[in-house]
Amino acid sequence: MNKIWLVIQREYLARVKKKSFLLATLLTPLIFPAIMGIFVWIAVEEKENQSLRIIEVVDENRQFFLESSDQYAFSFSDKNLEEAKEMVHKGERYGVLYLPDFDLKHPEGIVFYGNENPSMNLTGYLESSLKKKIEDQRLYDSGVDPSILSDIRTNVDIKSITIDERGQEKVTDSTVNYAIGFLAGILIYMFIFIYGNQIMQGVIEEKSSRIIEILVSSLKPFQLMMGKIVGIAGVGLTQLLIWIVLIGTLTSLVTGYLGMQMPQQQAMEMINPDMTQAVPNSEVSEILQVLSGIDFLQIVSSFVFYFLGGYLLYGALFAAIGSAVETPSDAQQFMLPVTVPLIAAYMGLFVFVLQDPNSTTSFWLSIIPLTSPIAMMGRVSYGVPFWELGLSMVLLVLGFLATTWLAGKIYRIGILMHGTKPGYKTLWKWIKTNN
Secondary structure (H helix, E strand, O other): OHHHHHHHHHHHHHHHOOHHHHHHHHHHHHHHHHHHHHHHHHHHHHHHHOOOEEEEEEEOOOOOOOOOOOOEEEEEOOOOHHHHHHHHHHOOOOEEEEEOOOEOOEOOOOEEEEOOOOOHHHHHHHHHHHHHHHHHHHHHHOOOOHHHHHHHOOOOOOOEEEEOOOOOEEEEOHHHHHHHHHHHHHHHHHHHHHHHHHHHHHHHHHHHOOHHHHHOOOOOHHHHHHHHHHHHHHHHHHHHHHHHHHHHHHHHHHHHHOOOOOHHHHHHHHHOOOOOOOOOOHHHHHHHHHHHOOOHHHHHHHHHHHHHHHHHHHHHHHHHHHHHOOOHHHHHHHHHHHHHHHHHHHHHHHHHHOOOOOOHHHHHHHHOOOOHHHHHHHHHOOOOOHHHHHHHHHHHHHHHHHHHHHHHHHHHHHOOOOOOOOOHHHHHHHHHOOO
């Protein structure tokens, strides 16, 4: 155990002391907000400086008038389609919206002509505007005044309340749960890939430089592998904790500089009437109820567990791949079986888990060890039965032990092999070897 601890210290300190680690750790919390800020600024500038785009409407029905917006203006005239297209060719119009004489029940043949492909924003705006106009016209032809129907339309807001196993009711919000599951799942996916590749690259470098032969003379290959995996895991946790502290501090400083309050301060003032005379409105009260119903302790503890469990499970496989090859290019043939479950979990997070966390597919994705670190974090914020969470954790631990045993068999032999390019049959022979 002491030898493993020495390897852990070596791997941890060797990476933490690097300037690249410090730069990445300190700059990453600044880079992403800066990029988002730049994009927002560019979008605002483009919107302000963008010239008004005029679209010529050729309406053979002579009954559809489209309202202009800040970005698009509609021109109506008696020009035919060919004349309108010529205006686009000369640059006098941005495009032509052609509305043939169609049946209101089956509006077909509508075409937009332009010198460039229309954006999704423009296409969506045109479709929604025409849809409303056609529906209003159909109502009018049926003897129904569209304004009356518009007056009686009512927005319905359904409050979601979850009843737990003890019969307690909690106000929930699917948008908040989606955001938490999305962020947690993506973070685990990124960290497994980033630090798993670091393990593989480190093993390949040590093997190619023959340093590994000196190391295994004083400790067992399995001890070296475990020390490397756990040491790099410590680097990942350290970086994550620093990011949390930096983001929290920067948020406090920015909000304080702008004269704003942190959400926690606003919540405390609304809860404690002695701190402020402000009375919370219904929307703020509902937000506070949603936040109070989220078990942040369970989410954070689950995130740490699945972060470490998923990393250790895949880290052992990445270490085995690194020990079996001599160059990163040789490792590509063995990466597919390792990356496919990760990609499946990533895609399943969006297609199944976040859409319906209680579906059968979501359940199995969150139980199978190779996909559970990402999938289960997408479900935790929605509320998962204790037995499902416990079963997932137990299977993840067993999966880590199984992959560690499997990787250890490959690592013992592959770490000292040089001059050969093993295939899957060779790896299988190493696994079956009793040593």
